[in-house]
Amino acid sequence: MGLEAKLNQDSFFTTKVDALAAWARKSAVWPMPMGISCCAIEMMAVGDPRYDIARFGSEVMRFTPRQSDCMIVAGTVTFKMAHVVKKIYDQMPDPKWVIAMGACTSSGGMYRSYPVVQGIDQFLPVDIYLAGCPPRPDNLLNALIQIQEKIGRTKVRDFQDKPLPELKVLSQRDPDLAGHNN
């Protein structure tokens, strides 16, 4: 950062807790790569040295939802897969964000037919919709930057005392959680 070079041994700087927390959050958005179909190829390209998502602090693709902040839903979500996506989203700790990557995820895209969910906003709160089929890697980086700007505007108290959704026990055979295990 170069900041520490300016600071002598006993010096200090002032800031707000909100600003510091938002800066920390937005500089290390850990993505949950929900790669379902062809958009996932472009999502992988974002990780390579040519586009290099590491420049934005998001190179740590977490394959467990419990360690991630931002879910990149990349691909066609069918009704059968929707339950899996939601199950993974529910396991991510708050605060969390969602990128709907590509035409299929945003609106069903060219799959205007019975098995495909016509837009994942029917069951997930989406922050950024990405155009393209598939979107170019730069477009995904743009979405990440916009997510970072959105996180930068948050206050710490936005996430305070937020009621946690009550997760049901699997043995209750709730169709949303346990229906598709067999």
Add this chain to the structure above:
Amino acid sequence: MISKELILNKLKEKFPQINFSDIEYKGELTIQFDKQHVVEICRFLKEDSELQFLLCEDVTAIDWARKKNRFTIVYHIFSLKHNFRLRLKADVDELDCRIDSVSSVWKTANWEEREVYDMFGILFNNHPDLRRMYMPEEFEYYPLRKEFPLMGIPGSLSLPKK
């Protein structure tokens, strides 16, 4: 060398009581017969030492949307020995929507018949595991039937709560 005459003569010699009709189009041979004989004919085509149709490439169905003989089951089989493809067809009526399974002859037919059951609702007798292939198990419709609307039946597929 395998030929249309060889296959038909062998079949007529082995099964004199069955009616075979054959169509040849662009060098592709199709043989049609009644559905109750499907397993014995398939087993003969596979196990005969001169023919050796060892590979079942596809099992699918056609919905003609008509009163009589609504569906046709289509088998694409392949002889590795002769590099020859053969198509078998059998009609299935809507009122008696079932046919014998050939999964005892070719194991690959197992999943292909499950797909036909999933999409058309045609039942396969003596199938070891007749479950839906693609759609959720609680789904009540058959999507590739002609009366099924393109966008599906609203509310028939569940979504998680927001």
